[in-house]
Amino acid sequence: MFTIQSFCFNPFQENTYLLYNENKEAIIIDPGMYNAYEQKEFSDFISSNQLTPQFLLNTHCHIDHVLGNKYCMEKYNLPLQIHKDDLPTLQNANVAATIYSIPYDKSPEPSIFLTENDSITLGLDILSILYTPGHSSGSISFYCEDQNFIISGDVLFEQSIGRTDLPGGDFQTLINSIKTQLMPFPDITQVHSGHGNVTSIGNERQFNPYLT
Numbered sequence: 361m362f363t364i365q366s367f368c369f370n371p372f373q374e375n376t377y378l379l380y381n382e383n384k385e386a387i388i389i390d391p392g393m394y395n396a397y398e399q400k401e402f403s404d405f406i407s408s409n410q411l412t413p414q415f416l417l418n419t420h421c422h423i424d425h426v427l428g429n430k431y432c433m434e435k436y437n438l439p440l441q442i443h444k445d446d447l448p449t450l451q452n453a454n455v456a457a458t459i460y461s462i463p464y465d466k467s468p469e470p471s472i473f474l475t476e477n478d479s480i481t482l483g484l485d486i487l488s489i490l491y492t493p494g495h496s497s498g499s500i501s502f503y504c505e506d507q508n509f510i511i512s513g514d515v516l517f518e519q520s521i522g523r524t525d526l527p528g529g530d531f532q533t534l535i536n537s538i539k540t541q542l543m544p545f546p547d548i549t550q551v552h553s554g555h556g557n558v559t560s561i562g563n564e565r566q567f568n569p570y571l572t
């Protein structure tokens with residue numbers, strides 16, 4: 361069974377997720393730590409809980425979600441896994457870092473590409489990959505059926521949705537992704553977003569102004 365630990369990192373207040381199981385194996389999703397203080401907060405949590413990260417995944421590659429890619433790849437000796445359609449986003453992240461004047465240790469390139477037919481298996485637990493473009497070209501979400509939760513990246517937020525004005529973004533594509541890939545799940549499904557609070561599919565079905 362997954363335990364979900366979140367960290368709020370960097371000036372964009374991005375949610376970094378660490379999923380771990382009873383065997384102390386872990387999955388890192390969207391590492392956003394960008395300075396020594398945040399790197400230490402993250403690595404201290406891992407060492408004090410004696411965790412061994414096994415996977416490093418990006419929901420998408422906007423700068424706030426990849427600031428800690430290089431740190432985690434080197435510290436935990438992990439390959440990076442993303443959807444191939446977000447490779448251009450990753451390759452342009454340094455441009456965004458310059459625009460926002462934020463220090464960025466350039467992320468190495470991924471060595472594994474994920475598609476919607478893949479899943480990530482950690483011990484007995486499975487994360488299915490959902491292809492949810494629209495916020496960026498290659499945005500993906502991770503769904504755990506057994507525990508009814510989604511890691512949605514910047515696709516769906518509490519009473520909001522991701523912005524679509526950045527390169528690769530498209531409003532109608534995003535709405536379509538949410539309606540076809542996320543909203544069919546049961547109301548109790550918890551949604552862990554890339555920014556802000558945890559919400560649920562039921563809450564968003566009822567209150568999200570973009571989905572009514």
Ligand SMILES: [Zn+2]
Pocket residue numbers: 420422495514
């Ligand atoms: Zn984003």
